[in-house]
Amino acid sequence: MKKDGLQNKRVAGWKATPTGMLLWAFVLVVSVMVVGFSGAKAVALAKVKSHPPVGQNASCLSCHAAATPEVAQDWEKGKHGLNNVKCFTCHSVPGEKDFTAIPAPERCAACHDAKISTFQKAARAKNGPKGCSSCHSDHSLKFHK
Amino acid sequence: MELSRRELLKLGATMVAAAAVGVKLPVSKAEAAAAEGVVDGWTKTVCRFCGTGCGVMVGVKGGKVVAVKGDTENPVNRGFVCVKGYFLPKILYAEDRLKYPLIRKGDKFVRASWDEALDLVAGKFKEAIEKYGPDSVAYYGSGQALTEESYIANKLFKGGIGTNNVEGNPRTCMASAVVGYITTFGKDEPMGSYEDLDYADCYFIIGANMAEQHPILFRRIAQRKAKNPNVKVIVADPRYTPTNRIADLSLRFVPGTDLAILNAMANVIVQENLVNQEFIKEYVTFMRGEEKVGWEEYVQFLADYTPEKVAEISGAPAEQIRQAALYFAKAGGTVSLWTMGLNQRTRGVWVNNLVHNLHLITGQICRPGATPFSLTGQPNACGGVRDTGALSHALPAGRVIANPQHRAEIEAAWGLPAGKIAAKPGLHTMAMFRALEEGKIKAMLILCTNPGQSLPSLERYRKAMNGDSFVVVTEAYHPTRTSELADVVLPAAMWVEKEGVYGCGERRYQYMAKMVDPPGEARPDVWILTELARRLGHEKLIPYRSAQEVWDEWRTLSKTSVYNFYGMPYERLKKERGLLWPCPTEDHPGTKRRYVKGEDPLVKGDKPIEFYGRPDKRAVVYLRPQMPPAEVVDAEYPFYLTTGRVIEHWHTGTMTMKVPELRRAVSNAFVEINPADAKRLGIREGDPVKLTSRRGSLVLEAKVIDRPREGLVFAPFFDAQRLVNLLTNDTVDADSKEMEFKICAVKVERA
Numbered sequence: 021m022k023k024d025g026l027q028n029k030r031v032a033g034w035k036a037t038p039t040g041m042l043l044w045a046f047v048l049v050v051s052v053m054v055v056g057f058s059g060a061k062a063v064a065l066a067k068v069k070s071h072p073p074v075g076q077n078a079s080c081l082s083c084h085a086a087a088t089p090e091v092a093q094d095w096e097k098g099k100h101g102l103n104n105v106k107c108f109t110c111h112s113v114p115g116e117k118d119f120t121a122i123p124a125p126e127r128c129a130a131c132h133d134a135k136i137s138t139f140q141k142a143a144r145a146k147n148g149p150k151g152c153s154s155c156h157s158d159h160s161l162k163f164h165k
Numbered sequence: 166m167e168l169s170r171r172e173l174l175k176l177g178a179t180m181v182a183a184a185a186v187g188v189k190l191p192v193s194k195a196e197a198a199a200a201e202g203v204v205d206g207w208t209k210t211v212c213r214f215c216g217t218g219c220g221v222m223v224g225v226k227g228g229k230v231v232a233v234k235g236d237t238e239n240p241v242n243r244g245f246v247c248v249k250g251y252f253l254p255k256i257l258y259a260e261d262r263l264k265y266p267l268i269r270k271g272d273k274f275v276r277a278s279w280d281e282a283l284d285l286v287a288g289k290f291k292e293a294i295e296k297y298g299p300d301s302v303a304y305y306g307s308g309q310a311l312t313e314e315s316y317i318a319n320k321l322f323k324g325g326i327g328t329n330n331v332e333g334n335p336r337t338c339m340a341s342a343v344v345g346y347i348t349t350f351g352k353d354e355p356m357g358s359y360e361d362l363d364y365a366d367c368y369f370i371i372g373a374n375m376a377e378q379h380p381i382l383f384r385r386i387a388q389r390k391a392k393n394p395n396v397k398v399i400v401a402d403p404r405y406t407p408t409n410r411i412a413d414l415s416l417r418f419v420p421g422t423d424l425a426i427l428n429a430m431a432n433v434i435v436q437e438n439l440v441n442q443e444f445i446k447e448y449v450t451f452m453r454g455e456e457k458v459g460w461e462e463y464v465q466f467l468a469d470y471t472p473e474k475v476a477e478i479s480g481a482p483a484e485q486i487r488q489a490a491l492y493f494a495k496a497g498g499t500v501s502l503w504t505m506g507l508n509q510r511t512r513g514v515w516v517n518n519l520v521h522n523l524h525l526i527t528g529q530i531c532r533p534g535a536t537p538f539s540l541t542g543q544p545n546a547c548g549g550v551r552d553t554g555a556l557s558h559a560l561p562a563g564r565v566i567a568n569p570q571h572r573a574e575i576e577a578a579w580g581l582p583a584g585k586i587a588a589k590p591g592l593h594t595m596a597m598f599r600a601l602e603e604g605k606i607k608a609m610l611i612l613c614t615n616p617g618q619s620l621p622s623l624e625r626y627r628k629a630m631n632g633d634s635f636v637v638v639t640e641a642y643h644p645t646r647t648s649e650l651a652d653v654v655l656p657a658a659m660w661v662e663k664e665g666v667y668g669c670g671e672r673r674y675q676y677m678a679k680m681v682d683p684p685g686e687a688r689p690d691v692w693i694l695t696e697l698a699r700r701l702g703h704e705k706l707i708p709y710r711s712a713q714e715v716w717d718e719w720r721t722l723s724k725t726s727v728y729n730f731y732g733m734p735y736e737r738l739k740k741e742r743g744l745l746w747p748c749p750t751e752d753h754p755g756t757k758r759r760y761v762k763g764e765d766p767l768v769k770g771d772k773p774i775e776f777y778g779r780p781d782k783r784a785v786v787y788l789r790p791q792m793p794p795a796e797v798v799d800a801e802y803p804f805y806l807t808t809g810r811v812i813e814h815w816h817t818g819t820m821t822m823k824v825p826e827l828r829r830a831v832s833n834a835f836v837e838i839n840p841a842d843a844k845r846l847g848i849r850e851g852d853p854v855k856l857t858s859r860r861g862s863l864v865l866e867a868k869v870i871d872r873p874r875e876g877l878v879f880a881p882f883f884d885a886q887r888l889v890n891l892l893t894n895d896t897v898d899a900d901s902k903e904m905e906f907k908i909c910a911v912k913v914e915r916a
Binding site: 133 | 232233234235237244245246247248250251376377380383384387407410411812813825826827829830831
């Protein structure tokens with residue numbers, strides 16, 4: 021389960037490259053190769069096809085506080101943490117078909133509709149932003165990370 | 166990034182696997198629709214969940230709700246939704262939506278036609294009324310029903326059938342706040358509005374976990390605090406909650422000692438000379454019960470409540486109590502906010518009075534950023550039930566059964582013969598369910614609520630509902646812990662499947678449009694009640710063909726009252742993001758601050774403030790002593806249990822537990838226990854813990870966490886499989902008849 025946490029961290033670190041946003045699994049394997057994990061880790065990660073099953077009363081944070089501490093802490097310090105906009109709001113939950121590591125900007129529209137429109141316009145330009153995290157840090161959500 | 170063909174092939178397998186679990190962009194059909202602008206349109210409405218009344222825009226595609234977003238034009242939430250509101254579309258398409266009427270045959274429910282089901286219901290009600298009289302039937306409604314629905318039910322039962330046995334879940338939730346406002350100010354409902362949150366310098370949050378239960382209003386306070394570092398937030402609660410995150414001062418006191426704390430704060434305010442004598446001279450009177458007393462007696466009464474003495478019983482340090490009083494009194498504007506922590510108590514009314522006292526002796530009232538504001542739990546408890554008087558002691562627009570003049574006014578308005586409305590108030594909620602238990606209530610209609618999970622001392626009342634009396638439930642879902650006990654279950658339309666009005670916690674009435682059809686044969690409750698009325702022979706009293714006709718009648722009836730919202734026809738409400746009453750004419754902008762001259766059209770005198778609800782136009786400061794809860798801990802039951810909610814789930818979870826994201830996030834009830842207590846009892850995180858009260862026992866998973874103070878445990882009530890209300894106390898407040906859900910004594914042991 022903790023291995024899974026590693027994926028997320030790599031994903032977060034990799035996203036800002038100009039290559040843009042790709043499928044989660046794609047990112048995972050690419051990051052394994054590019055960032056250069058040790059061979060053993062790479063094998064272990066490549067085997068993870070989806071989020072491991074989650075126990076009955078396990079909240080996201082019950083694993084991710086330890087598995088991805090930076091993510092958990094950034095979230096908590098940021099506005100989403102303060103206002104209790106929890107992980108599942110943007111990422112959905114394991115087992116649901118829209119569960120994702122990298123939420124599409126449209127997923128934010130329920131609260132940030134106007135900003136999504138601005139983003140969509142900007143994204144059409146050459147070298148425009150590729151996703152919310154082009155400008156906002158992932159979980160603390162600070163502008164111009 | 167260049168990848169070789171071999172690498173790409175290797176990647177392929179992973180990608181297919183990823184696609185199989187749906188890891189793709191955009192993340193869902195709903196969002197794709199919204200993003201590409203292919204929804205058929207966006208229509209404004211109000212969130213279905215709590216009492217905040219957030220505006221949401223609903224995107225419909227091909228007759229289905231496919232997306233929701235916060236309504237940026239709505240001043241309540243300015244475009245934001247909480248984690249529950251985010252998932253609103255999913256509550257409509259749950260697998261257990263009830264599509265057809267059901268009739269119980271033995272142990273089974275059998276599908277029936279509407280005619281068959283309604284004829285059976287009407288027949289059973291008629292039979293009971295003929296054999297045992299009108300008081301043998303009862304209605305138990307909801308602060309989630311539309312205003313039009315509650316209005317019809319109230320009229321049918323009180324004006325048609327002739328019984329005042331009309332109750333509803335608002336009794337379990339804000340009855341103490343109602344009586345608190347009425348005793349202090351003469352009229353129900355807050356005088357302030359949410360706008361006051363944008364002007365306050367001090368927030369006194371007591372008995373409310375706003376971060377989880379009113380997250381959008383919490384956000385507003387957090388934002389104000391972030392931008393204005395001088396703003397102070399006081400959080401007073403027996404439990405630390407996420408709300409404490411913005412607190413400058415956290416008072417974690419022994420449950421039930423808040424009356425003493427509030428008196429001690431008043432004491433400090435008096436001792437420190439922070440009293441607004443001018444305000445008191447103009448607008449305040451002092452009373453001990455029904456007896457008028459003077460300022461000196463009030464000061465003398467407070468002398469018992471020194472911070473040091475109160476610290477001993479409350480466990481809140483004297484210095485904190487003193488500091489809270491200073492913050493409260495010295496701020497440019499102070500808003501108090503409370504919810505069930507104060508209301509669900511056997512001294513709920515008194516503790517409400519004591520909060521009002523603090524505002525009255527300091528003059529922290531009736532100006533921007535200064536008001537005592539009772540937050541509401543349900544989306545239409547205020548507008549639908551409080552204002553329409555759909556409770557056993559009440560009549561529309563602040564009238565009461567006990568007053569013959571009020572009965573006569575309503576009889577005239579409803580075209581009834583004089584004396585038709587029974588002079589005796591009906592049974593309050595607990596008395597009603599006890600009458601059901603005793604077999605005195607022969608037929609009961611339960612609409613849009615889940616007492617089979619939400620009543621205290623639950624086992625007893627579940628048995629009562631499962632007994633020989635005839636119980637009809639209108640529900641959007643089946644089974645619920647109530648519908649499973651019913652004789653007939655009628656499928657109800659919900660939220661945007663019907664039209665009507667919701668009135669939220671700040672006196673704001675908002676129109677909700679019908680946008681999609683209900684599933685199967687489900688029908689709006691307005692239709693169900695009208696059809697039932699017709700079958701009971703009351704079609705002249707309940708002649709409505711639409712919700713709008715009901716609204717227009719109610720709007721006209723309000724004209725002669727302080728609730729006057731005649732200026733809010735559907736046509737206007739369809740354009741506005743709601744309006745706050747009083748709003749007497751269509752060109753009136755609504756009233757943000759009641760009792761204030763120039764803002765409230767009902768203020769007729771010359772003074773800047775007029776508490777016109779009281780005969781002497783003065784609000785009352787009551788001398789209310791500390792009183793213990795109904796159950797105090799002892800050697801056998803050494804812990805206090807308090808119950809409540811989590812942000813993911815709303816009330817009994819019939820809606821939120823159908824949303825996979827919310828269900829996954831918190832799927833079971835648990836029990837929070839302080840680490841020191843856990844250590845002493847040998848309880849570790851995740852251990853099964855048995856809680857036993859005088860009424861029942863329950864095993865829950867332990868969450869060892871420094872949230873409840875030592876000697877206190879907390880459990881939420883959303884979980885239909887682990888019913889924490891088996892343990893809670895059904896003793897009621899003497900004045901409001903609200904139950905003491907928030908405090909009971911329990912034994913705690915490792916199971």
